Amino acid sequence: MSERARIPKPAARRLSLYLRMVQDRIEQDGAADRVSSRELGEVAGVADAQVRKDLASFGAGGQPGVGYRLHDLHRGLRQALGLQQPWRAVLVGAGNIGRALLAYPRFAQEGFEIVAVLDRGGGVVGRRIAGHVVQSMANLSEVIRRSGAQLGVIAVPPDEAQAVAEALVEAGIRGVLNFAPRALRLPKSVPVVAVDFTEALERLAFEVTASRPGSGRSRSGG
Amino acid sequence: MSERARIPKPAARRLSLYLRMVQDRIEQDGAADRVSSRELGEVAGVADAQVRKDLASFGAGGQPGVGYRLHDLHRGLRQALGLQQPWRAVLVGAGNIGRALLAYPRFAQEGFEIVAVLDRGGGVVGRRIAGHVVQSMANLSEVIRRSGAQLGVIAVPPDEAQAVAEALVEAGIRGVLNFAPRALRLPKSVPVVAVDFTEALERLAFEVTASRPGSGRSRSGG
């Protein structure tokens, strides 16, 4: 019934990229209603065979000579990623990043709803931001219990991140999205995904430096 | 002289995590001035031997029985990541995400300077944000030439992202940090690093769903 195929982690990451492309294609809908594994592979930077394996991993099938049907793929990808159900999240931290997240329309489109905003209290508590009254951290477990939120989003300064994470876990949160540039130590049963701007910039600096002429192959691409 | 060791990509990603921990330790500086490979491994989620290989890949050495010296490691990591030199970046897009980035103190701390802010023009051009007067996209190449910026940060709506990226490349940018949830197609010589909030949430949803009891191993961690 609810058998869940084993999907390798690198594959799961690519599924998001496939999903994005499929969504974009559907919205355009001027063109074909199929995609080939080669097109999807270009988006994710892998070979077409890899895409076919990724898609097969959760049971999606294509038509030889034609490709994959956009709508079937859309449904399959969303189910494989666990997006069939809506997700509710509490946001902790009403600073700049928190506000940007509240204003990010894509979350709602994907089925993620921010049901509450909390902050430590430095003058923000009680204020209204994007339709949410910012609540005190003292209310955390009650807010989570009443809203039924399963996810927590951490957008506080790094020094507070670990404490907030532990409070979230204690309150029954099942997964954490961490925007603070600090590694969190949580039980393995609570997955953490980190979004670290600095790390991203560092990766970019590394790749730019590494791809600089004189540091390796000279002109391999084209 | 400027020999650059070959550093595997997964290793490079971990170097950022090591760097963050080393920085934190140095700032605390109440404790020891050494780190062991095991401690670093916990942060990155890999075995200690892997850490030692990562560090050896750019020439860092530790002391048997003691560990790695924080300050040496700090210097080595920054050099390996290409952070010895300061980086200059132009930010395109003065919306919510762009503003949050401008207010993000960590960038400057790491040696990244946002030298200019540009936007398509919908009323924001000419306004002052965080000390920057928002400029029109028409000025892009001039701004880049005069500032000597090497990196571009894209924080515009998805539909505009590809065009902005191409304009950046044409103006001589050498690397792109992309916050728009859209895959960019650029010459291989210009690395792109994507920060995609939606993808992160999807990864979280996937992992939470996958780690749910009844979908695989029941309680392996503990």
Place this chain on the structure above:
DNA sequence: GATTGTGAAGAGCTTCACAGCT
């Protein structure tokens, strides 16, 4: 003709295990 599905080969990263240093 174009594209999928998949076994087999290949590449790369990770862990193991242990000698050697402090």
Place this chain on the structure above:
DNA sequence: AGCTGTGAAGCTCTTCACAATC
């Protein structure tokens, strides 16, 4: 005793190659 450095083994992901399908 504790930790590093590293060859060898192990594992996972990726690509190759090609028969099967539309």
